[in-house]
Amino acid sequence: xxxxxxxxxxxxxxxxxxxxxxxxxxxxxxxxxVAGEDVGQAGSVFGYYQGLLDEFGDRRIVDTxxxxxxxxxxxxxxxxxxxxxxxxxxxxDFLGECMDEVANQMAKMRFMFGxxxxxxVTVLTMAGAGMNLAAQHSQSWEAFLAHLxxxxxxxxxxxxxxxxxxxxxxxxxxxxxxxxxxxxLAMQAEVPEEMYEVPIGKAAIVREGAAFSIFAMxxxxxxxLAAAKTLEGLGVxxxxxxxxxxxxxxxxxxxxxxxxxxxxxxxxxxxxxGGFGGEIVAQLQEEAFDYLDAPIARVGAPFSPxxxxxxxxxxxxxxxxxxxxxxxxxxxx
Amino acid sequence: xxxxxTNKTLIDLHSCMVRIRRFEEEAGKLMEDGKIPxxxxxxxxxxxxxxxxxxxxxxxxxxxxxxxxxxxxxAKGGQFAPMFAELYGKSTGYCKGKGGSMHxxxxxxxxxxxxxxxxxxxxxxxxxxxxxKFRKTKQVAVTFFGDGASNEGSxxxxxxxxALYQLPCVFVCENNGFGEYTRQTNHQAVTDVADRxxxxxxxxxxxxxxxxxxxxxxxxxxxxxxxxxxGPTLLECKTYRYYDHVGVRGMGLTYRTDEEVDAWKQxxxxxxxxxxxxxxxxxxxKKIENVYARANDEIKEGVAFAESSPFPTxxxxxxxxxxxxxxx
Numbered sequence: 242x243x244x245x246x247x248x249x250x251x252x253x254x255x256x257x258x259x260x261x262x263x264x265x266x267x268x269x270x271x272x273x274x275v276a277g278e279d280v281g282q283a284g285s286v287f288g289y290y291q292g293l294l295d296e297f298g299d300r301r302i303v304d305t306x307x308x309x310x311x312x313x314x315x316x317x318x319x320x321x322x323x324x325x326x327x328x329x330x331x332x333x334d335f336l337g338e339c340m341d342e343v344a345n346q347m348a349k350m351r352f353m354f355g356x357x358x359x360x361x362v363t364v365l366t367m368a369g370a371g372m373n374l375a376a377q378h379s380q381s382w383e384a385f386l387a388h389l390x391x392x393x394x395x396x397x398x399x400x401x402x403x404x405x406x407x408x409x410x411x412x413x414x415x416x417x418x419x420x421x422x423x424x425x426l427a428m429q430a431e432v433p434e435e436m437y438e439v440p441i442g443k444a445a446i447v448r449e450g451a452a453f454s455i456f457a458m459x460x461x462x463x464x465x466l467a468a469a470k471t472l473e474g475l476g477v478x479x480x481x482x483x484x485x486x487x488x489x490x491x492x493x494x495x496x497x498x499x500x501x502x503x504x505x506x507x508x509x510x511x512x513x514x515g516g517f518g519g520e521i522v523a524q525l526q527e528e529a530f531d532y533l534d535a536p537i538a539r540v541g542a543p544f545s546p547x548x549x550x551x552x553x554x555x556x557x558x559x560x561x562x563x564x565x566x567x568x569x570x571x572x573x574x
Numbered sequence: 575x576x577x578x579x580t581n582k583t584l585i586d587l588h589s590c591m592v593r594i595r596r597f598e599e600e601a602g603k604l605m606e607d608g609k610i611p612x613x614x615x616x617x618x619x620x621x622x623x624x625x626x627x628x629x630x631x632x633x634x635x636x637x638x639x640x641x642x643x644x645x646x647x648x649a650k651g652g653q654f655a656p657m658f659a660e661l662y663g664k665s666t667g668y669c670k671g672k673g674g675s676m677h678x679x680x681x682x683x684x685x686x687x688x689x690x691x692x693x694x695x696x697x698x699x700x701x702x703x704x705x706x707k708f709r710k711t712k713q714v715a716v717t718f719f720g721d722g723a724s725n726e727g728s729x730x731x732x733x734x735x736x737a738l739y740q741l742p743c744v745f746v747c748e749n750n751g752f753g754e755y756t757r758q759t760n761h762q763a764v765t766d767v768a769d770r771x772x773x774x775x776x777x778x779x780x781x782x783x784x785x786x787x788x789x790x791x792x793x794x795x796x797x798x799x800x801x802x803x804x805g806p807t808l809l810e811c812k813t814y815r816y817y818d819h820v821g822v823r824g825m826g827l828t829y830r831t832d833e834e835v836d837a838w839k840q841x842x843x844x845x846x847x848x849x850x851x852x853x854x855x856x857x858x859x860k861k862i863e864n865v866y867a868r869a870n871d872e873i874k875e876g877v878a879f880a881e882s883s884p885f886p887t888x889x890x891x892x893x894x895x896x897x898x899x900x901x902x
Contacts, residue, residue, distance in 0.1 A: 274708060300708065306738065311731030314697020318715070319705035321686055321698070322636060341728065345691050346698060353677035354687060355670030356894035390895050414897040 253432040255425045258400035259289040259365070262407035263327060265436045267297055270325050273411060276303040276315055277329025277365075286331060287367060287426060309335050313342035313364075317350065320362035325411060330366040332378045333420060336385070347416045348391035363410040364418045368396075369460055369510055370558050371424040376546035379554075381459065381511035383420050387488040387520070393417040393441055394487040398462035400430035402485060405439030413441060420487075422460040422510075444491040446498070450480035453568060454498040454505040456521055458484045461508045461540075461559060468564035477572065487517055495521060496528045503534040506567055508559055513541025538567045579790075584856050587629060587786050589865050591621040591844045594645040596869040597654060601644065601661060602822040604877070610661045614675050617645035619816035622843035623748050624649035626789025627716060627809075630797045636684045636702040636715040638695030640748075641676050642815075643688030646718055651683045654876030664883035671886045672894065686715075692753075693726025695719055696745065700732040703743035703806075714800045716744045722753025724767045733774040733808065740805040744796045745776075747808065748783065750815040755829045771808035783811030784843045787850075814838035 253261065267273050275290065281304035284291035294302040305312050309330060316328035330336055336343060350358045370379035386394045393415055397403040403421060410417035447462060448469055457465035462483045469479035482498055484490070499505050505525065507518035522537045540559045548554050598618045604610045617624070620642070628649035631637070639646040647657060652668070660667025660678050667673075668680050676690035686702060689695045699717030706713040723729055724747055736743040747767045751758050764770065771778025777799075781792040789811055796807035816835060817824040825832050851857040 272709070306731070306734055308731035308735060310728045311697050311700065311735045314728065314732060315701040315704050315735065318636075318686065318698040318701020318703070319708065320701075321681070322702045322705040322713075323709055324705045341691055341694065342697055346689075346694055350687065351897065352894045353669060353673040354679045354681065354894075355668065355672045357669065357679060357681045358686070359897050361897075393896075414899075 250431040251434060252429045253400050255400040255403050255421075255428050255430070256287065256289050258404040258430070258432045259407065259421065260291065260293070261432070262404035263290065264293060264296065266327065266408060266411040267293070267301060269436065270411065272323060273325040273327060274301040274303060275327045275329060276305055277312055278305055278307055278331050280304060280329050285329065287423060309338035310342050313339040313347060316362045316364065317342060317347045317360060320360040320416075321350065321358045325361045326363070327411060328362060328364045330364060333366045333368040333382050334377045334380050336366070336382060343386075343392070344389055348389040352391060359414050360416050361414045362416045363407065364416065365407065366418060366420055367423045368420050369422040369424055370547045370554055373549060373551055373554060375549035379547035381420070381509065383458070383487050384511055384515060384517040386418050386420070387517055391416065393489065394420060395441065396420045396459040396485060396487055397439070398422075398425070398457075398459055398483050398485070400428060400432050402439050404432055405437050408436055409438035409441050412438065417441070420459065425460050439485070442486045442489040442491055444485050444494040445483040446480060446494065447483045448479065448481040450478040450502065452478040452502055452504070453572070454480045454482060454502045455564065455568070456482045456484055456495060456505060456507045456518070458487065458509040458517065461510055464559065464561045465508055465564060467561035468568065471561065471565050472568055475569075475574065477568065479568070484521070490520070490524070492524045492528060495525060499525050499529045500532045503532055504571055506538040506540060506564065506571065508540040508564055510559060511541055512544055513539055514544050516541045535571050538571050540564055540567050581856050583629065584851060587625050587790065588844070588847055588851060588857065590625040590628070590649050591786065591847065592865050593869045593872070594621045594624060594648045595844060596866065596873060597648060597657070598644060600873045600877070601658075602817065604661070606822060611663060612674055613820045614661070615642040615820055616817045616822065617642050619838065620748055620750060620783065620813045621645055622786035622789050622847075623718070623746065623783050623811045623813055626786045627746055627793040629790055630794050631684070631714065631716065633682065633684050634711075634713050636686050636699065636713065638686045638699040638715075638717045639688040640695060640718055640720060640723070641688060641690055641692070642720070643678060644675070647678050647680070647685055647688070650685050652680065652685070654872045655879040658876040658880035659883050662880040662883070663885065664880055665886040665890060666879070666883040670890060670894070693719065693723040693728040696723070696729045696732035700736045700741060700743055703736060703741035704739060706742050707739070712801055714742045714744060714797050716746055716797070718746045718748060720753065721747060721749040721751070721758050721767055722756075722761065724770065725753070725762055733770075733776070733806070736806040737774040737776045740803065742800040742803065743806040744793070744800050745806060745808045746793070747810040748813055749810055750813050752815065752819070752830075754819045757829070766810060768808050768810035774808070776806045776808055778808045778810065780810045780812065783813030784838070784841045784846070786843055786847050
């Protein structure tokens with residue numbers, strides 16, 4: 242390796258950033274362990290626990306049966322009694338199997354007990370379409386989770402955030418869901434080797450601009466950046482805000498952006514109707530109505546399950562072209 | 575009578591059952607009088623199960639309870655004053671009035687909550703048992719659930735995982751013959767829920783849940799086994815709910831006959847145990863009377879405490895949704 246390369250940025254793919262984050266958490270916290278389907282011998286179906294079983298042993302990398310109620314219950318019971326579990330729900334869609342354990346137990350236990358219980362549990366789960374995995378392995382359910390008082394919800398759009406959010410989540414004394422994206426696993430970003438946290442509740446301005454704000458979540462951040470580039474060619478200077486923290490939501494950054502640009506669009510991969518974008522729009526009109534020069538546009542998936550056929554899936558998932566088209570509509574250009 | 579059991583243990587078992595019954599009878603009245611809001615699911619009739627199991631647990635051991643949970647809380651060391659305060663929705667309750675009857679809990683006593691969701695407890699207790707094994711403690715987690723909950727997938731998943739990992743967990747099925755208002759024969763094809771234990775690779779034991787000594791002995795074996803690291807047991811206690819699913823009534827209803835209720839009352843756990851203790855000379859009539867008198871005093875004080883306590887305020891509403899502050 243040349244000196245120049247050695248001194249260059251340390252690039253890691255999203256998948257390896259997850260591994261590194263989890264590994265460092267396990268090194269830092271003796272009472273942390275990973276439990277989930279195929280996390281041990283298989284190293285996860287997405288590969289991000291590869292090597293951890295050898296490194297930490299089966300006491301701390303725990304293969305579970307295919308039993309999501311049991312897996313979340315394990316996380317809740319263990320977190321309430323002195324452990325800091327990292328629970329893996331392979332596909333976010335599988336939360337349907339354990340909605341009671343998430344919504345009625347994990348989210349509410351602290352409140353129901355009058356603050357008596359503390360639940361430092363992290364749930365890692367994989368969302369998103371794009372791999373022709375059809376209707377039950379492709380969804381983005383962050384809005385479901387964000388609607389539950391008692392849990393926090395993070396969506397890392399890149400490798401740096403993936404590692405930093407896993408570390409922040411594991412150090413937080415609340416249930417935190419880190420909703421990752423399966424299409425982003427190979428995407429590289431600069432990832433420092435040391436431990437660092439991406440602060441929970443802070444959005445990131447990933448591109449500064451003066452004329453239009455695009456609020457994007459998860460993988461859609463990259464589509465928003467591509468759209469911003471196209472729009473730049475049309476003379477529209479877009480700001481792109483990576484929402485990152487869904488719950489709690491960083492309305493301060495969002496409001497500051499809209500006060501600067503006066504026009505905005507929200508984009509997420511989830512179905513548009515009832516999606517988290519609606520909440521962002523509502524908060525912006527409550528907090529910054531006088532600064533708005535146009536209705537805030539929304540881009541999301543159409544109101545249908547995720548289709549299987551590559552031809553249909555391509556039509557289904559929001560992309561840069563759709564964002565550009567909506568921005569142009571708002572601007573009347 | 576079991577060998578090696580001290581008179582003190584016998585007296586404690588009796589006192590525990592009496593305290594539960596008197597608490598529940600009073601709570602039922604207060605609910606009917608409109609003083610306690612919401613819904614109470616009362617434990618009257620099932621006292622032997624909570625008393626017989628909890629006799630083997632310390633505060634460090636964990637339990638998960640059910641919607642019919644007051645008896646478990648009392649047997650695990652719950653005091654009447656903060657319990658009544660919780661039922662009244664007062665800020666001095668065990669959960670600051672935020673949980674109520676269906677979520678009454680106390681972490682210091684090892685109570686991981688009553689639970690409003692049928693089948694909500696077993697996965698959490700399994701998780702606590704996993705934690706006990708992971709942290710290499712000698713704690714045991716016991717989950718109480720009913721025959722109704724034994725049809726929930728959550729019970730199945732928790733039982734399978736507890737057996738797979740050989741966790742210090744005891745599954746106590748309080749088979750009171752009904753899932754809410756549906757008779758057991760109408761909600762499952764098995765007669766003994768304990769038969770299901772074989773399917774998970776753990777022992778299944780059936781005991782007479784109206785006989786506190788039978789529960790005590792079976793629970794002792796199951797809890798010892800769990801504590802020794804030999805894995806979970808499914809202990810089914812056949813019992814009966816004197817009152818209705820919710821509230822008090824219990825008689826004159828169509829889903830069961832009064833004759834059936836009366837037949838179970840003939841085998842009442844407390845009365846039959848009292849007869850035994852009198853016969854053995856462990857207790858006298860006067861001493862038994864004193865147990866009731868003490869429970870009644872505790873009720874009076876507890877209700878007075880609850881009634882004179884303040885309700886939570888606006889400031890309390892959004893507290894405890896999240897842990898706020900530096901992580902532990």
